[in-house]
Amino acid sequence: xxxxxxxxxxxxxxxxxxxxxxxxxxxxxxxxxxxxxxxxxxxxxxxxxxxxxxxxxxxxxxxxxxxxxxxxxxxxxxxxxxxxxxxxxxxxxxxxxxxxxxxxxxxxxxxxxxxxxxxxxxxxxxxxxxxxxxxxxxxxxxxxxxxxxxxxxxxxxxxxxxxxxxxxxxxxxxxxxxxxxxxxxxxxxxxxxxxxxxxxxxxxxxxxxxxxxxxxxxxxxxxxxxxxxxxxxxxxxxxxxxxxxxxxxxxxxxxxxxxxxxxxxxxxxxxxxxxxxxxxxxxxxxxxxxxxxxxxxxxxxxxxxxxxxxxxxxxxxxxxxxxxxxxxxxxxxxxxxxxxxxxxxxxxxxxxxxxxxxxxxxxxxxxxxxxxxxxxxxxxxxx
Numbered sequence: 001x002x003x004x005x006x007x008x009x010x011x012x013x014x015x016x017x018x019x020x021x022x023x024x025x026x027x028x029x030x031x032x033x034x035x036x037x038x039x040x041x042x043x044x045x046x047x048x049x050x051x052x053x054x055x056x057x058x059x060x061x062x063x064x065x066x067x068x069x070x071x072x073x074x075x076x077x078x079x080x081x082x083x084x085x086x087x088x089x090x091x092x093x094x095x096x097x098x099x100x101x102x103x104x105x106x107x108x109x110x111x112x113x114x115x116x117x118x119x120x121x122x123x124x125x126x127x128x129x130x131x132x133x134x135x136x137x138x139x140x141x142x143x144x145x146x147x148x149x150x151x152x153x154x155x156x157x158x159x160x161x162x163x164x165x166x167x168x169x170x171x172x173x174x175x176x177x178x179x180x181x182x183x184x185x186x187x188x189x190x191x192x193x194x195x196x197x198x199x200x201x202x203x204x205x206x207x208x209x210x211x212x213x214x215x216x217x218x219x220x221x222x223x224x225x226x227x228x229x230x231x232x233x234x235x236x237x238x239x240x241x242x243x244x245x246x247x248x249x250x251x252x253x254x255x256x257x258x259x260x261x262x263x264x265x266x267x268x269x270x271x272x273x274x275x276x277x278x279x280x281x282x283x284x285x286x287x288x289x290x291x292x293x294x295x296x297x298x299x300x301x302x303x304x305x306x307x308x309x310x311x312x313x314x315x316x317x318x319x320x321x322x323x324x325x326x327x328x329x330x331x332x333x334x335x336x337x338x339x340x341x342x343x344x345x346x347x348x349x350x351x352x353x354x355x356x357x358x359x360x361x362x363x364x365x366x367x368x369x370x371x372x373x374x375x376x377x378x379x380x381x382x383x
Contacts, residue, residue, distance in 0.1 A: 001082060001098045001149040003142060004122055005222040006357075008095070012088055012113045013358060019056050019064065021048060021089045022114035026102040027081035038078045041085075044107050045072060051109040067094045082149055088113050100147040116350035123353065123365045124320070125281060128273045129223065130265065131215060132257040133231040133239060135204040136160045138211045139257075140219060141265070145274070148266035156214040160203065163210040169199040205242060208235075212243045220247040226276060228269055230257040249276070284317060284364060285372045291380040298381075299373035301348065306333035307381055308355050315362045316353060317378040319371045324348040328355075349376055 023044055028034040045068055052061045067089065071077055084099030090113075101121055108114040124144065129151070132139040137159050140151040157163035220227055227245060229236060229252035236254060251272050257265055291297035298304050305328050307313050326337045326348045338345035353363045361382075372378050 001100075001142065002096065002152045003154075003219065003223060004097050004099075004118065006122065006224070007222055008097075009115060009118060009122055009357065012095075012115050012118070013354070016090045016093065016113065018111040019052060019059065019090065019109050020111060020113045021052075021064070021068075021087070022106070022108040022110075023048065023068075023085075023087040023089075024103045024106040024117050025085050026105065027083065027085045029081060029083065034078065034081055037081060037085075038072060040105065041078075042072055044105070045069070047107050048109060051107070055109055064089070064091070071096075083147060086118060088115075098149070100142075100144055100149060116347065116354065119350060119353055119357070119363070120318075120320070120365055123318070123363045125364050125366060126273075126277050127223075127225050128228060128269065129219065129225045130228045130230050130253075130257075130269055131211075132265075133208075133211065133229065133235055134256075135200075135207065135235065138215075140215065141262070142223075142225070143266050143269065145270050148262050148269070151219065154218045156218060157210055160207040163207050164203060167206075169203050205238060208239045209242045212239070212245060216245045216247070220245055226273065228252050228272065230255070230265065230269070232256055249273075281366060281370045284315070284366070285370070285378075287315070288317060288372055288378045288380050296381045296383075297379060299375045299378050301375050301377060302335055304377050304379040305335050305348070305352060307379060308352050308359075309333035311359045312381045312383060313352075313356050313359075313361050313379045314382040315364070315380040316356045317364055317366050317371065317373075318349050318353050319376040320365045320367050322349060322368065322376045324376055327351070352377065 025037070025040055025044060027037045045065070048068065049061060049065060052059065052064060068087070082098040083101055084103040086097040086099055086103065088095045097118065099121055103117050106114070106117070126144045128143060130141040130143070130148070132141065138156075139158065140153060140156070141148050142151050143149065161168060215227065225247065226249050227247045228249045229239060231239065231252070231254070233254045236252060240248070249272070253268055253272070260268070288297050298307065301324070304313065308316070309328065309330060310333065324347060325339055325345055326335055327345055328335055328348060328351050335348060356363050
């Protein structure tokens with residue numbers, strides 16, 4: 001799975017040479033439901049071609065469709081889907097994101113990318129990552145309460161050989177078998193020889209440092225997500241001793257993660273993440289309520305829209321799964337109600353969230369039962 005980060009969203013919000021194509025569709029993890037996914041994709045492609053020819057008649061449509069067409073015939077791609085798919089493409093960009101929540105089927109061909117669906121997923125408060133580790137190998141997963149998937153590693157040595165290369169001490173240890181006949185009645189005995197055990201421990205220490213550094217630089221800082229360590233008990237102390245990650249959770253999973261299915265790993269991880277998730281939401285709600293008591297916060301949609309356009313909103317809580325049809329006048333911050341079926345009408349909540357992010361504010365998507373307001377928004381002002 002390609003990790004979706006705020007950096008991706010910021011880059012997509014920048015100016016790109018049109019046409020900008022935004023394709024979203026729900027997908028399925030398992031057979032036979034996933035058989036419909038490529039069919040729906042090809043239907044969206046036909047819609048895409050029609051829209052491109054109508055809106056950009058002078059452009060070479062075939063060149064814009066090439067990468068989309070290549071995916072349509074990739075059986076391996078369609079046999080390994082998650083819950084949703086997003087593809088953002090322009091003349092200089094083609095990015096595919098695998099989503100862990102279903103999305104509405106949507107195709108937009110315009111002068112800029114349609115990122116509101118990504119925004120909602122990215123700002124959901126229940127996301128986390130798991131680092132599965134032993135002395136020889138590391139794997140990274142990203143998930144939420146409902147799903148867990150492997151992350152496509154970026155500049156990360158996943159094995160001790162990749163991390164240390166020619167500096168690796170070998171052999172690490174000798175493995176001998178005693179009394180093992182055809183029936184396999186004996187046991188394999190692992191034993192170090194003198195200083196070799198120290199060299200193995202040094203190699204493990206250097207490997208753990210390399211993993212910690214790479215995860216922090218290329219994944220945790222970019223995602224901002226809490227990181228849970230899943231490893232046998234004997235690896236927790238040495239890894240935590242060398243880790244400099246402020247995202248590493250104090251409470252991890254002390255077990256062999258390879259012995260669990262992904263779903264079992266998700267369930268055990270969520271049991272530890274959920275209290276932190278609820279605590280974070282409670283603190284966000286408390287901060288909003290304190291700010292509102294000091295006239296530095298509001299739930300009034302019209303007031304929040306004006307404050308957002310003025311750059312005053314520092315933190316915006318948005319109710320999950322709620323839409324308020326309309327549009328916002330960017331100059332005055334005035335709200336105009338409307339119907340989502342009209343092409344010029346969008347979702348006011350998403351427009352507010354996108355603007356807050358553009359102005360370097362914080363957006364958090366909150367379940368309805370945890371929202372401190374009934375209006376769909378709760379804004380804390382900078383001033």
